Amino acid sequence: MAPCVAVDRLRVSVRDKHGRDNILVKNVSFEVQFGEVVALIGESGSGKTTIALSLMGYTRSGVNIVDGSVIFNGRSMIDMSSRERSSLRGREIAYVPQSAAASFNPARTLLKQVIEGLQIHQIMPVAEAAAKAVSLFRELALPDPEQIGQRYPYQVSGGQLQRLLVAMALVTDPKLVILDEPTTALDVTTQIEVLRVFKQAIHERGTTAIYVSHDLAVVTQMADRIIVLRDGMIQEVGATSCILARPKSDYTKRLLAAAEPQVRAAKSEAVEEMSAAPVLEVRSILAGYGAVDREGIPAVPVLRDVGLAIKPGTTLGVIGESGSGKSTLARVIAGLLPAARGEVMLNGAKLPRCATDRTRDDLRRVQIVFQVADTVLNPARSIGRILGRPLEFYHGLYGEKRRRRVAGLLDMVRLPVSMADRYPGELSGGQKQRVNLARALAAEPSLILCDEVTSALDAVVRAAILDLLAELQRELGVAYLFISHDLSAVTAVCDELMILYAGQVMEHRSCRALYQHPMHPYSDLLISSMPELRKDWLESISGSVLRGTSTSLTRSGPGRACSFFERCSVHIPGRCDIEPTPLRRLSKNAVVRCLRSEQELLKRAAR
Structure with a gap:
């Protein structure tokens, strides 16, 4: 069976103000099977988000896909027209960005924005779309799910806004969901509920997912496989359990070591005494x-x-x-x-x-x-x-x-x-x-x-x-x-x-x-x-x-x-x-x- 996503020798560059091209992604190749959850892990600047955006045939300003191919569900995302890509985005491919605050229009109610994809693609009537959105609000443990959609973005907390962004992505039942640091803004207790909902929704709906994150502990709960990235190149690929138990790359070992919780040593009584005045x-x-x-x-x-x-x-x-x-x-x-x-x-x-x-x-x-x-x-x-x-x-x-x-x-x-x-x-x-x-x-x-x-x-x-x-x-x-x-x-x-x-x-x-x-x-x-x-x-x-x-x-x-x-x-x-x-x-x-x-x-x- 053909994979949901196939990336072959992808190269992405950015042009600086001096006209020089700098390679961000260097000959990256991988596949994602239908129903599989694959995590992209790496430090800031490793190319995680650039690769994730490329899966939709999208690049940020000044960034260009210079070589390679990206195949989604048998179709080339790079070769298709802008109109064809637009028809897929938000319907068959959904993207959850890292910053919810920068993603919502402050002048529109939350419900209208969450169901916008259903209306753009004419998937269902407004009343039915609203009911589906409220159901998702409830699944994502949002407070007052029947009424929260009538609020504006600035009237909810950062964690609530991030969950609403996830609801916007899931409301169209996409084949592929790209999750770019989706729990970054969530507190730990809310994170558990959201991760549980993600996992349940992905498995029950058969949704394929790309999970971009720097949090190895979170990825461990979600991913079937992990792709470790650094400086735009793949360092290691493996099943999650294998990466945790037997990492091969020195960089992967550093990531695992950094993810282990540390507790700061207590200051001595002498130091405390010296700094008595607050x-x-x-x-x-x-x-x-x-x-x-x-x-x-x-x-x-x-x-x-x-x-x-x-x-x-x-x-x-x-x-x-x-x-x-x-x-x-x-x-x-x-x-x-x-x-x-x-x-x-x-x-x-x-x-x-x-x-x-x-x-x-x-x-x-x-x-x-x-x-x-x-x-x-x-x-x-x-x-x-x-x-x-x-x-x-x-x-x-x-x-x-x-x-x-x-x-x-x-x-x-x-x-x-x-x-x-x-x-x-x-x-x-x-x-x-x-x-x-x-x-x-x-x-x-x-x-x-x-x-x-x-x-x-x-x-x-x-x-x-x-x-x-x-x-x-x-x-x-x-x-x-x-x-x-x-x-x-x-x-x-x-x-x-x-x-x-x-x-x-x-x-x-x-x-x-x-x-x-x-x-x-x-x-x-x-x-x-x-x-x-x-x-x-x-x-x-x-x-x-x-x-x-x-x-x-x-x-x-x-x-x-x-x-x-x-x-x-x-x-x-x-x-x-x-x-x-x-x-x-x-x-x-x-x-x-x-x-x-x-x-x-x-x-x-x-x-």
Whole structure:
């Protein structure tokens, strides 16, 4: 039987501004059988996405397929006309890109965009298409599936937006689905549900899939075979179980080693004592969106009574599901979202709530690296100009001094100096995120708010960036607030962890203690949801990890005092759903929001 996809000696090049052709994909050949799931794995710039786009006969601006063939279902994608390719895209071939934020039209409702493919190809009436979309929303564990389609993209979280993008791809029942980092924006618990849905949908529908990812643990759950790429060339191809057990390529071995979770060693008591005064304090923050009522509560509360402290030279990790308030917390600290109540203190001095009221030095000392690089890097500016702007604004550097400092910043984040002449659209997702980090470093801040800073990076580059962050911390004493849903990254770089759920702190302890023995049931849920490098892990945890779906502060209140009540495996009926749940300080500086006693929580954590 002929394969679904056959790629033979594919070569793809890009022309730089000097008119030179650089080869991105070098003589790549492989086949994908019908019903098979094949993963493309490799670091940023390895050619994964370029190959995936070539399967649709598509290339980005300035990129060209210069040789080879791509056959889909017996037809040449390269030789067919643009009209013929258009008739296949969105119907027989669906593509799920990495960045959901850049894929949706902010002026149209989500439902209209999800069913657009069904209407373009005239597959079914609008009412039937809408019903099918709602069914997919339910399958993908989206909140309020009957009504979420009436919202606009900016009214849902990043993780929810990514699942909606997956719904858009699956709604036409395509023969081939190309998934380009589809779970990058998802928290770990949501990721499990989405992966389970992907796997079930692919097997039940007989859909063939190409899964592009830098996350080996995720790929392990999904793929029948893995193709390892580096510098546009295939390094190794094999069945998933063989790649995990007997990798042949040294590069594959490096990928596997980088994917193993690491826990940061605890700082010595002497170091802790030297850095006793916090660089940042957040006190009793209440924040959200919409009009504030007479009691000072926003119409849509996101954070309630959140407090924390970060000492110089340390890292506090903030983890939680999509919509838990992680990014909102960063925006409050940066002054991008004024808090309704509470204080943000920097080196003991109270910061104005709004960034526009802060001094230039206040702005310099607190930098933020956003989650989605696509939405914060000006596509019309070169990387050199993007990095040069903060050097001018904060340090008055111009000309040759600025050029040398830009080169130094690029080197810091493991990018070549030649990258200064390129534009964001010419960079991979991981490269753009590294530029994002370099821009923050340009200000020489006291505190960097890292909002999913490693989410777009492959395991090898992520490890290098985490090492870089640690090295900068040792040299400069810079502090980090590290927001992530990637627990393997958090445990590698953080000294302390704070768990957020529905805008409230559930647990705050040292990273090592919390990772090894989580006390709060929600903390245990998150850590149990970290994918492992074994083929049957997803099936082994099915039905035992998750209970219900994420909630929000607007659903807590009278009759639901604990926002985690419905999902908690150890809740106390008649108490947890009625009584207020205080944040209690236990022994060894542990802070936990739970009505269970410390002895009960410790006994549970020891299991």
